Amino acid sequence: MTVVELKNKAKEAIINCISLEELKEVYNQYLSKKGEVSGLMSQMRNLPNEEKPAFGQMVNDLKNELETLYKNTLDHLNEEALNQKLEAEKIDLTLPATNFSVGQRHPLVMVQRELEDIYREMGDSIVEGLEIELDLYNFERANIPKNHPARDMQDTFFITEETLLRTHTTAIQTRALEMFAPNLPIKVVCPGKVYRKDDDDATHSNQFVQMEALVVGHGITLADLKGTLELLAKRMFGNTRTIRFRPSYFQFTEPSVEVDVSCHICDGKGCSICKNTGWIEILGAGMVHPEVLKMAGYKDPTVTGFAFGLGVERVAMLKYGIDDIRHFYTNDSRFLKQFKKFD
Numbered sequence: 001m002t003v004v005e006l007k008n009k010a011k012e013a014i015i016n017c018i019s020l021e022e023l024k025e026v027y028n029q030y031l032s033k034k035g036e037v038s039g040l041m042s043q044m045r046n047l048p049n050e051e052k053p054a055f056g057q058m059v060n061d062l063k064n065e066l067e068t069l070y071k072n073t074l075d076h077l078n079e080e081a082l083n084q085k086l087e088a089e090k091i092d093l094t095l096p097a098t099n100f101s102v103g104q105r106h107p108l109v110m111v112q113r114e115l116e117d118i119y120r121e122m123g124d125s126i127v128e129g130l131e132i133e134l135d136l137y138n139f140e141r142a143n144i145p146k147n148h149p150a151r152d153m154q155d156t157f158f159i160t161e162e163t164l165l166r167t168h169t170t171a172i173q174t175r176a177l178e179m180f181a182p183n184l185p186i187k188v189v190c191p192g193k194v195y196r197k198d199d200d201d202a203t204h205s206n207q208f209v210q211m212e213a214l215v216v217g218h219g220i221t222l223a224d225l226k227g228t229l230e231l232l233a234k235r236m237f238g239n240t241r242t243i244r245f246r247p248s249y250f251q252f253t254e255p256s257v258e259v260d261v262s263c264h265i266c267d268g269k270g271c272s273i274c275k276n277t278g279w280i281e282i283l284g285a286g287m288v289h290p291e292v293l294k295m296a297g298y299k300d301p302t303v304t305g306f307a308f309g310l311g312v313e314r315v316a317m318l319k320y321g322i323d324d325i326r327h328f329y330t331n332d333s334r335f336l337k338q339f340k341k342f343d
């Protein structure tokens with residue numbers, strides 16, 4: 001085969017390669033050490049000496065030319081292989097994404113935070129206590145001594161004779177008083193879970209959330225309590241709300257009052273929610289009993305304070321028209337999702 005014939009044949013073979021495997025074979029056939037181009041050199045022996053340099057040069061040129069063509073084809077095929085791989089691995093961004101449902105705050109947490117914000121704007125700090133509490137702080141420091149009949153008002157889960165699951169956030173109040181004494185003023189709000197040996201029904205649960213507020217200083221009066229509660233009622237239930245006090249009894253306050261808010265559903269005219277009275281009872285309150293202050297370390301009789309405690313579930317139920325307290329604890333997403341718009 002002449003040099004020209006070999007050149008044409010090899011060029012065509014390289015150009016026609018459509019895969020890297022084919023190209024490798026063609027390379028072996030023509031350009032490897034034992035390939036046909038090297039084979040041409042063996043013809044050199046038969047040539048007259050004067051033709052040898054020109055022939056050698058021709059074969060070298062051919063080798064260079066074919067190698068360049070081989071290299072270009074190799075690059076081209078490599079690029080094509082890469083493109084094919086990229087194409088195969090392409091992610092289809094037009095596929096619809098998996099739907100993750102985003103959670104939201106629990107309605108009780110929402111109401112708790114809302115209440116805390118109102119207190120915080122009034123300058124209160126938040127104090128938390130212990131769910132497993134000493135009899136001392138839950139009862140005795142709240143002026144409910146051992147064997148006092150007032151203990152019957154709060155059916156208690158006792159753990160030992162001296163420890164219990166706190167029955168009210170008043171236990172945080174007595175702890176806060178001791179913690180701050182003898183400093184003044186005290187302005188705190190105490191949220192927390194409380195426990196009662198109650199039978200569960202639509203309005204009772206053996207575990208619920210309370211929030212206590214406590215303000216102590218020189219010359220704090222019942223009027224301060226009323227002003228604070230009026231603001232709270234308006235913020236929680238609307239600007240036209242008014243409140244009223246009814247005399248009541250708690251061991252840890254003197255005087256004690258029950259507080260009603262004018263009904264936010266019927267604007268005080270009377271409806272089924274307020275049992276046609278126009279008023280809804282929301283919390284217990286009073287002036288901190290002098291004995292409670294004294295036991296915590298405030299001996300000065302001019303130091304006075306008010307306190308109140310409310311049930312967070314009750315406020316949430318009234319605010320959102322929820323008719324069964326058990327909805328808060330069963331975590332039914334159909335119930336919980338309805339509060340997304342308020343979050």
Ligand code: DAH
Nearest residue numbers: 168170284285286307308309
């Ligand atoms: N501790 C009371 C209860 O659980 C609520 C309460 C009433 C708290 C009057 C107070 C208060 O701070 O002054 O029923």
